[in-house]
Amino acid sequence: MLKILLLLLSCALAFSKPIVSVSIPPQAFFVEKIAKDSVEINILISPNSNEHNVEFKPMMIKNLEKSKIYFLADLELEKILENKFKNTLKNVKIANINDGISLLENDETDEHEHGKNDPHTWLDPILVKIQAQNIYKALSQTFPQNKDFYAKNLENFLKELDDLNSIIKTNLQDIKHREFIVYHPSWNYLAKRYNLIQIPVEIDGKEPKIQDLQKLIKIAKEKNIKVIFVQSGFSENSAKVLSKELNAKIVFIDHLAKDWDKELLKTIQALKMALE
Secondary structure (H helix, E strand, C coil): CHHHHHHHHHHHHHHCCCEEEECCHHHHHHHHHHHCCCCEEEECCCCCCCCCCCCCCHHHHHHHHCCCEEEECCCHHHHHHHHHCCCCCCCCEEEECCCCCCCCECCCCCHHHHCCECCCHHHCHHHHHHHHHHHHHHHHHHCHHHHHHHHHHHHHHHHHHHHHHHHHHHHHCCCCCCEEEECCCCCHHHHHHCCCEEEECCECCECCCHHHHHHHHHHHHHHCCCEEEEECCCCCHHHHHHHHHHCCEEEEECCCCCCHHHHHHHHHHHHHHHHC
16 A cells, blocks of 8 residues: 555656746746746736735745746846745746846836836737747756757747737727826836837826826826726726826726736727727
């Protein structure tokens, strides 16, 4: 009986997948595109969350400590994790998916929340191509036996990203307006890529004051903005005030969606309708 139990245990260990960790759900989407089911992906921040106000669950941290790779995304929470679990993460390969990407600087109203640089690179499909290559490199170095498998998957993913970029450009080519209002300033990279202008509601990571809302209302009226975009996990109070004053529609978008490509296209469709 003992021999059978030991055999079953050894078989389970032989077929268990190595763990890799990511900070946010979109990273999990990117890793899965390249690694497929060759790894188990541990996500530290759940979808529909505020990535700046996270409660770390014990099982997530335990899986992080057991991970072969931890993919970073230049988020403030990662610095907290690295400092807090420095000793237990010493055997985990740390790979930053933004290597080779020049991060945009936050304006002074957003530095409190994110630090000096804007980390939301994952919302630009062309920058995701660089991230995908960084993911491929880390996976291939850690699991060289799967290198050819990862290379083929990377090639397919890069083509998908080019196709996605073409679809977005086609959707936005005939829009008449460029400015859009969004609660949390997550969309700088997408706005830069497609010649849009993001106007954030949030000021210094907080609800705007009355005078800030008055400025936004003035801008929105001048630009004839009739849609307020709000991300899941963030406050809706100011957006509701703006919506009432402008007779504008509130549209919910998710910059942390696990179904990254579908959610991005959904957001683009909403932008197209708002900016026509």
